[in-house]
Structure formats: structure tokens, C-alpha cells
Amino acid sequence: MSDSSRNTAEGAGWGVTEHGTYRELMPQRVEKLSWLNPKTLWPARNGTLASWFGDPTGSTRSRWVAQRTAAGAPVDKVIRRDDPDRFSFMVIGDTGEGDAPQYAVVPGFLKASQDSKFTVLASDVIYPVGSSDDYGTKFYRPYQDYQAPIYAIPGNHDWYEDLGGFMRAFCDAPPLAPEPSPRPLTPAWLRSLLWHRAHPTDEQRLSEARQLRSALAQRAVQPGPYWAIDAGRLRIIGIDTGLLGTIDAEQGRWLRVVSAGDMPKILITGSPLYVDAEHHPCPIEGGGTVDEIVRDPDHHYVAAIGGDIHNYQRYPVPVDGRTIQYVVAGGGGAFMHATHTIPRVSVGHVTEDDFRCYPLRGDSLAFYSRLYGRRLRMRRFFTLTEAEATAVIARRLGIAPTRAQGQPARVTPRTRLVAALLGAARRPDRTARFRLPVRKAYTQLFSPGSATYSPPFFKCFLRLDVTPDSVRLRCFAATGNLRQELDPPVEDEVTIPLPRQGTGG
Known part of the structure; x- marks a missing residue:
């Protein structure tokens, strides 16, 4: 296995001139997003409007879920797979800018994901606004050679067009019927005047894009934007934190139900619960927090993995005599969030010696300089x-x-x-x-x-190898250089013990 950034500067991608083969995978014309451009900023205004005039995602999400249930999706939203007790799956967060950093992840991902049973995309599948017209170059094309299902939870960017593109791609759902107009002069009415709405889908373009991942082995239809997967003796639960990083009361009730029982569980969330040396427990409408559910010993969570922040971080938090691994895994393709701004860690009884991040703080500072x-x-x-x-x-x-x-x-x-x-x-x-x-x-x-289009990119993805007794979590790096493309280095690794079902431990 090649050196990682924790061993050598070359392992981090510095001083290497031989770029990887990822450019051969990219379309001939790539749009480079600029968040300084008003044409990008204006369509992405819905998050700001939701914070000013009230967040409508809870009611919209409820309508999507009702539509899927009426179409025959399981009421409990649990995907029941027939995976053996020993299997592997992948997690990638914040992927979809459709440019060089996203495609640079693909060759190493395909190599490291061999024999994995499925992948979960954790937050922000498509930038800038989750449009269905962008799925061809930002989802179907980069992952066309991955021969297993891909499930996803939406991020705030996927919600900028009311989740229409996401629901079409992952749930095969038709558009929602328009809602009645709000009463004049109310906050909802003011919000509606400025709200960005989805453009009509180019059906032919989407149909052609879907052909890139049309094999039977690749097919996956989700019951909604939030779901649970029973794989082997592990339950993986994905929640939708919408535009503002919270969940609605209906989803909160469902989360409490699917979290019950002694089956070991991993949470996948669009908003990490520990990040940048801070605790963000994620409020639930009507009371309580997501982290309260994760920490409840009767629920048997062993890890909580979140996207949204575009790097890797891990906090092994001691809770009632056990350890829950809180992970940030948003380095799948979008611009890199700095790690050198993270203070010396002292949060949740986790110290600097326990904390791990990628890129290393020094590499982050060198990158930004x-x-x-x-x-x-x-x-x-x-x-x-x-x-x-x-x-x-x-x-x-x-x-x-x-x-x-x-x-x-x-x-x-x-x-x-x-x-x-x-x-x-x-x-x-x-x-x-x-x-x-x-x-x-x-x-x-x-x-x-200011996203850079020259390596090193400091991107990453996770592989989780599950056995009856443990989950081995590894963070692999993708720098854009050929050396790390051929042999993706492991930047962090932890083995998480699984409680035995029926033991109460």
C-alpha cells in the first residue's frame, strides 16, 4: 500500500507531476462552478429564504413521502437486502460538482470498492441546485462502471429545487402536484415570491443519462429521501436534514421507531453531529435531537457519518462505557473545506490525540496559501x-x-x-x-x-467492511495523482466492535 499523507509529503500528493487518468473519464466540456457568479448564487437562494421566512422542506418532504407510500413503497421505509454477515459497502459525501476533483475520486474508488455490495452518497449529490438536468455528468457518468446499487441522502443543495431531481433519480418519482398559493402578506407568501423553482426536466436527456447505470446489478429504488437498509446483521439509517440541517417531526418519529431494537446501527446524515471541534446534535421539530437518539444505549448505534463539510474528520466519543465514532465524510468531489482552521480538539471527551482529519492541518494551510x-x-x-x-x-x-x-x-x-x-x-x-x-x-x-483544478485535490471516500463482530472503517485518499490513483492510500482506519444481538451490550 502506498504512503499516506501521515507518512510523507509525496504521500499527500506534493511534488508529484504525473497526474492520474481521471481526465479520460470526464466529458469534453466541463462547466466550472463559481460561487462568486450571480448566475450561480441567485438560483441557490432558497436556503437563505428558508432561514428568513420559514423552512417549508418539512411539508414538502411529507408530500414526497406520501407520494412514494401511495406508489407502493414500504411504509417503514426499510430496504431489506440479502447480504451475508460479512460484506462491504462504500460511503462518499458531497460529490456532484462534475469537474476534475469529482472525477479524480473515481479511479481509486472503483479500485477500492471491488466486491462491495452497495454505496451510499451522503449529502449534496448534485451542485449547485440539484437539477435533474445535471445528473448525467455529475452522477450517472462518473459512477457508470460501479456495478452495484447506489443509495443516497439529499443535502441542502439537492433541496434547492424542492428535491425534484433527487426524487426522480433515486426514487423514480414523478413531480409533485403544485401546492395551493399561501395567503397574501404572510411570511410564506413573501417566501413564495422569491422561491427558486425547478425547471421542467429534459426527459430525453435524463433517459439517455440513466442508460449509463441501467444494469440490473446497479438498480436501486429508494422508498424516499430518508430510509433504512438492513444488510447482514447491520442496520444503516439515512436521514434527510433538508435546507437548514434539521429534521421534521414526522421523520423524527420514524427515526425513533427504526432506531429501536438491539440490531447494531450506523447513521448517515447530511449534517454531521461532531464537526470542527464542535457538537451539533441536530434538532428535531417538536423536541429532542438526533444525537439523543444515537446516544440512547437501547438503540445500539456504533457510528454516525455526516456529509456537508468537505473534508474528513473522526471523533471517537465515549458514551456510557462504549465508544461511538462520529465521522465527517464530505470529501467526495466538491471544493475542499479547510482543516487548518479546526482548533485544538477538546469536545465530547475527545482530545487532540484521539482526533483524526484529512487533509492534515498543515497540508490544508499549504493548499490555501x-x-x-x-x-x-x-x-x-x-x-x-x-x-x-x-x-x-x-x-x-x-x-x-x-x-x-x-x-x-x-x-x-x-x-x-x-x-x-x-x-x-x-x-x-x-x-x-x-x-x-x-x-x-x-x-x-x-x-x-476558487476550487483548484490541479492536484493534489485532497478528496476522500470510505470503505466499511462488516463482519459479525466488527466494522472496519477506512478513509481512502484521492489526490488526482497517478500514484494515489493506482494504490489509494489509507488516511485513517478504525475497527468498531459490534454488540451481539440479544445481549443488551
Whole structure:
């Protein structure tokens, strides 16, 4: 197995000039999304409108679920498979920009996913607004050679057109009938005046795209935007957190029902419960949180995997004498969210020594220093080598360098200033007086508009190998370089014990 970023700089993809074969998979013409472009921003306005005038996704979701139930989908929304006690499945999050970083994941994914039984896409299948017209280049084409079913949960971007494209692709559902117009001068009426609605689907275009994944072995029809899969002796539960990262009361009641019992469970969610050294328990309309359900010892959850944030993080949280692995797995293709902004970890009894992330904080800082240097035309000032970035991160957080250096780089006034300007985290008792917008405004606006199209990309995906006694979770890297494409490096690995059914443990 090739070196990972935790071993060498070359394992991270630095200093490598031989790009992978992923470009051969891409269409001839690729649209590069820019989130600084009003043509991209304006159609993606529904999340902002929902936060201002009330979130309608709960009622829309309920209508979708009712439509699927009327069409014969199982009422309990459980997909019952005949997988053996030993099987494997894949998880990829936040995939669908349809550009070089997404396609760079594909060759390594196909290699690492051999003999897997299915894949789950965790959040944001299609950018920017979940349009059905984008499924050809952003879903069917990249995964056409994966010869197993693909299930998915939607992210906020899939909801920007009221989930129409997602429901068509994964649930084979026709469009919903229009809702009655809201009463004038109400918040719902104001929202409706500006709400972005789906354009009519190009049926021929969608039909042609579907042919790329039309084999019987690839077929999967979901009972709705949220579901459960019984595979072997494991239940995998996918929830739909909509536009604002919450779930409605109807879905909350269903989640409590399917979480009952002593079958071991893994949650897949569009909004991670632990991320960036913070706890986000995910509220349920009417009371309670998703994490309360996950932590309940009677429910036997062993992991909760979330998308939405475009990197990898893992928090092994001790809960009532056991450990639940909380994972962020959103590095499947969209622009990279920084990890160098994550402070020294101390959350949920998880310390920095327990925490894992990819890319490493030093690699993230080096990546963004090059990006800013290029964008601001100040390469000589901003650009940090990976060794310089690793050294300054270690100094700022008071931790040992994650990757051993032959000759540690000096931390100079310039490297300290660049790190501060780019939002590198510091020890809790020290705060930067001024920083460029990396963690908040940058990742919401500038970062998506500045996605790099040259390796290393720092993308990733998960493989989970299930046995009667455990789940082996591995995070594989995809840098866009041929070396990591031929032999995807493992950036993190953990074996999760499964409780025996009927033992109450």
C-alpha cells in the first residue's frame, strides 16, 4: 500500500507531476462552478429564504413521502437486502460538482470498492441546485462502471429545487402536484415570491443519462429521501436534514421507531453531529435531537457519518462505557473545506490525540496559501511549503507535527503572519486580531469560487467492511495523482466492535 499523507509529503500528493487518468473519464466540456457568479448564487437562494421566512422542506418532504407510500413503497421505509454477515459497502459525501476533483475520486474508488455490495452518497449529490438536468455528468457518468446499487441522502443543495431531481433519480418519482398559493402578506407568501423553482426536466436527456447505470446489478429504488437498509446483521439509517440541517417531526418519529431494537446501527446524515471541534446534535421539530437518539444505549448505534463539510474528520466519543465514532465524510468531489482552521480538539471527551482529519492541518494551510497567493497575485509572500505549514500549525496549536520532517522548517515572522491571515487555529487562550475570511465567509463564498483544478485535490471516500463482530472503517485518499490513483492510500482506519444481538451490550 502506498504512503499516506501521515507518512510523507509525496504521500499527500506534493511534488508529484504525473497526474492520474481521471481526465479520460470526464466529458469534453466541463462547466466550472463559481460561487462568486450571480448566475450561480441567485438560483441557490432558497436556503437563505428558508432561514428568513420559514423552512417549508418539512411539508414538502411529507408530500414526497406520501407520494412514494401511495406508489407502493414500504411504509417503514426499510430496504431489506440479502447480504451475508460479512460484506462491504462504500460511503462518499458531497460529490456532484462534475469537474476534475469529482472525477479524480473515481479511479481509486472503483479500485477500492471491488466486491462491495452497495454505496451510499451522503449529502449534496448534485451542485449547485440539484437539477435533474445535471445528473448525467455529475452522477450517472462518473459512477457508470460501479456495478452495484447506489443509495443516497439529499443535502441542502439537492433541496434547492424542492428535491425534484433527487426524487426522480433515486426514487423514480414523478413531480409533485403544485401546492395551493399561501395567503397574501404572510411570511410564506413573501417566501413564495422569491422561491427558486425547478425547471421542467429534459426527459430525453435524463433517459439517455440513466442508460449509463441501467444494469440490473446497479438498480436501486429508494422508498424516499430518508430510509433504512438492513444488510447482514447491520442496520444503516439515512436521514434527510433538508435546507437548514434539521429534521421534521414526522421523520423524527420514524427515526425513533427504526432506531429501536438491539440490531447494531450506523447513521448517515447530511449534517454531521461532531464537526470542527464542535457538537451539533441536530434538532428535531417538536423536541429532542438526533444525537439523543444515537446516544440512547437501547438503540445500539456504533457510528454516525455526516456529509456537508468537505473534508474528513473522526471523533471517537465515549458514551456510557462504549465508544461511538462520529465521522465527517464530505470529501467526495466538491471544493475542499479547510482543516487548518479546526482548533485544538477538546469536545465530547475527545482530545487532540484521539482526533483524526484529512487533509492534515498543515497540508490544508499549504493548499490555501497557494490558492491565496495565486488569487491575490502575491505568490512569493503567501505560498508556504508543506514543511513550513506543518511547522507553524504545530507551533500555533502546541502539538507535535503529524508528519515527521527530515529537517523541520523554521517558523519565521512571514510564516506566522501568513498562517494568521489564513485563519490557522491557535491555542484557546489566544485569538487572531485579523484574518482573511477562511473559516466562515471564505468557505461560504470565496472557497467554492476558487476550487483548484490541479492536484493534489485532497478528496476522500470510505470503505466499511462488516463482519459479525466488527466494522472496519477506512478513509481512502484521492489526490488526482497517478500514484494515489493506482494504490489509494489509507488516511485513517478504525475497527468498531459490534454488540451481539440479544445481549443488551
